[in-house]
Amino acid sequence: MRFRRDEDSHPPLDFEGYRSTRLRHPSQLRPLTQTETELTAPRLGERPLGEHDHDLTVHGQAEPLGERIIVHGQVREDGGRAVPGTLVEIWQANACGRYLHAGDQHPAPLDPNFQGAGRCVTDAEGRFRFITIKPGAYPWGNHPNAWRPQHIHFSVFGRAYTQRLVTQMYFPGDPLFEYDPIFNSVRDPNARERMICAFDLSSTRPDWALAYRFDIVLRGPEETPFE
Amino acid sequence: MSVPQTTPSQTVGPYFSIGLPWGDGPDVVPDGSEGAIWLRGTVFDGAGEPIPDAMIETWQADPDGHYGTPGFRGFGRSPTDATGAWAIHTVKPGAASGQAPHIAVAVFARGLLKHLFTRIYFADEAESNVADPVLAGLDEALRATLVAAREEDGYRFDVRLQGPDETAFFAV
Numbered sequence: 040m041r042f043r044r045d046e047d048s049h050p051p052l053d054f055e056g057y058r059s060t061r062l063r064h065p066s067q068l069r070p071l072t073q074t075e076t077e078l079t080a081p082r083l084g085e086r087p088l089g090e091h092d093h094d095l096t097v098h099g100q101a102e103p104l105g106e107r108i109i110v111h112g113q114v115r116e117d118g119g120r121a122v123p124g125t126l127v128e129i130w131q132a133n134a135c136g137r138y139l140h141a142g143d144q145h146p147a148p149l150d151p152n153f154q155g156a157g158r159c160v161t162d163a164e165g166r167f168r169f170i171t172i173k174p175g176a177y178p179w180g181n182h183p184n185a186w187r188p189q190h191i192h193f194s195v196f197g198r199a200y201t202q203r204l205v206t207q208m209y210f211p212g213d214p215l216f217e218y219d220p221i222f223n224s225v226r227d228p229n230a231r232e233r234m235i236c237a238f239d240l241s242s243t244r245p246d247w248a249l250a251y252r253f254d255i256v257l258r259g260p261e262e263t264p265f266e
Numbered sequence: 267m268s269v270p271q272t273t274p275s276q277t278v279g280p281y282f283s284i285g286l287p288w289g290d291g292p293d294v295v296p297d298g299s300e301g302a303i304w305l306r307g308t309v310f311d312g313a314g315e316p317i318p319d320a321m322i323e324t325w326q327a328d329p330d331g332h333y334g335t336p337g338f339r340g341f342g343r344s345p346t347d348a349t350g351a352w353a354i355h356t357v358k359p360g361a362a363s364g365q366a367p368h369i370a371v372a373v374f375a376r377g378l379l380k381h382l383f384t385r386i387y388f389a390d391e392a393e394s395n396v397a398d399p400v401l402a403g404l405d406e407a408l409r410a411t412l413v414a415a416r417e418e419d420g421y422r423f424d425v426r427l428q429g430p431d432e433t434a435f436f437a438v
Binding site for chain 1: 269270271272273274275276277278279280281282283284285286311312313315317319323325326327333334339340341362363365368370372374375376377378379380381382383385399400403404408427428432433434435436437438
């Protein structure tokens with residue numbers, strides 16, 4: 040078995056609009072036939088998790104400020120198969136658009152009750168669920184008046200090392216989309232849409248939190264023709 | 267044939283250290299494991315400057331060349347420090363499925379819109395390296411970028427994202 044290539048879903052490594060790619064993109068990638076090394080993966084879903092690792096809102100003395108949201112979805116392979124038991128890790132800015140990181144000098148307040156990291160393992164149907172705060176937009180130094188759209192970073196493993204994925208989840212209708220080189224580094228507009236979560240009224244918890252659904256699709260096995 | 271409908275990759279950005287590093291990330295094997303070694307290196311950009319906001323992940327077979335052996339994590343994760351240096355505490359893998367002993371490496375960084383795949387081979391496995399099908403597909407200079415040099419307590423493997431000594435990266 041091999042996993043299908045999906046280069047057209049992904050950004051090029053050299054993307055002029057995102058300045059930091061300039062000195063960090065290699066000149067080329069060489070072909071490699073997938074071997075056992077690439078077709079196996081660590082079983083990180085077996086790592087012990089804390090009871091509240093999926094809930095980013097309960098790690099302070101009080102509730103963090105901002106709009107509480109539920110972010111849930113399914114990890115599956117292209118072709119439809121669910122990916123159970125895989126580790127999903129997230130990190131994000133707080134409601135004011137500030138990361139708890141020494142390198143973030145955006146003059147917006149830190150929230151003593153929000154660290155901005157979470158993790159969980161997908162269930163038997165590949166599903167995950169986080170409770171967090173809607174992150175704020177924030178400025179960055181890429182170009183004059185550059186702002187990142189609101190986003191949550193996601194890291195996923197899958198059942199094969201070829202499926203490893205780190206991405207960013209965006210929110211529907213963000214007015215910053217058209218100005219953001221990282222979002223637009225994905226050249227296929229349909230593929231860009233796959234990074235935007237969907238408002239999900241049916242998963243909201245009344246009187247408590249709105250919900251968004253974000254399904255993550257990893258590379259799938261090559262189709263067997265004429266089967 | 268249908269077009270893959272996969273989720274696009276995006277950069278880890280400058281602040282991934284909030285979410286990705288683990289206390290035991292570099293420990294593929296626990297302290298005191300028999301035959302434990304340190305893999306160390308520095309990640310450099312195209313100007314030859316060390317990259318302080320990169321992260322290395324490794325995936326490997328156990329010393330008998332088997333993947334996914336229960337009790338053997340096989341996986342390591344190390345962010346680079348202020349000097350661009352990373353370190354993984356592991357054991358040398360055995361040869362697996364007709365290949366020379368090697369460790370799969372994924373490189374993440376601000377400025378990398380998709381992680382890069384490369385491989386670590388070992389300088390003291392010259393005989394198996396000659397027969398390795400992946401190394402065989404590369405010219406001598408590129409092959410050399412994948413071979414880790416022996417050091418006192420392990421091996422050294424520097425990663426150069428760009429430039430005349432650019433590491434061989436793979437479309438996997």
